[in-house]
Amino acid sequence: MTLPFLTPLDVPTLRAQGVPAPFVFGQADRVRFHELDVLDHVNNARYLSWFETFRIAYxxxxxxxxxxGERPVLVLKSVSVDYNAPLHLDDAYIVAGRTRAFRNTSWTMEYGVFAGGRLCASSEAVIVLMESDFVTRKRLPARYTRAFIDRDGARFEG
Structure with a gap:
């Protein structure tokens, strides 16, 4: 099956490609030469770029x-990545993600990078909504939390 790159995939396609529930949003791409390190596999820093590209689409x-237009001021507070299996030049992969939980001014996303039905990397990130002064935290609007709950099954962590 040929997947459309950098286009949101529907749930049946995600499941057919080995992306498990609870992930309902993902997009495919392929490994490019400039993403490789001297060991001929994807450099660890590239995964952070992939997660950012995914996050914008999400x-x-x-x-x-x-x-x-006017964009929210989002700050990546923390991120962790676990690497499980290497990816190589021209490998097709899917980055899937969801919001697992949210608080008053931030939310926690989890990501998975899947190729050939296997989990190659997983990640968790905390994103904070800020006022335009980049100092003051801003309360998440109800439309954010509704989307997180309705689409991802996220929970409030008070």
């Missing part, structure tokens, strides 16, 4: 920001 699809 925020657009969930109605949080279209990045065309």
């Amino acid at each position: 925020l657009r699809a969930y109605g949080i920001s279209d990045y065309a």
Whole structure:
């Protein structure tokens, strides 16, 4: 099966490609030469770029920001990545993600990178919504939390 790259995939396609529940949003791409390190596998820093590319598509699809007009001020507070299996030149992969939990001013996303039905990397990130001064935290709008709950099954962590 040929997957469309950098296009949101529907749930049946995700499941057919080995992406498990609870992930309902993902997009495919392929490994490019500039993403490799001297060991001929994807450099660990590239995964962070992949997660960022995914996150922008996710925020657009969930109605949080279209990045065309006024954009929310989002700060990546923390991120961790576990590497399970290497990816190589031209490997097709899917980055899937969801919001697992949210608080008053932040949310926790989890990501998985899947190829050939196997989990190659997993990650968790905390994103904080800020005022335009980049100092003051801003309360998450109800439309954010509704999208997180309705689409991802996220829970509030008070």
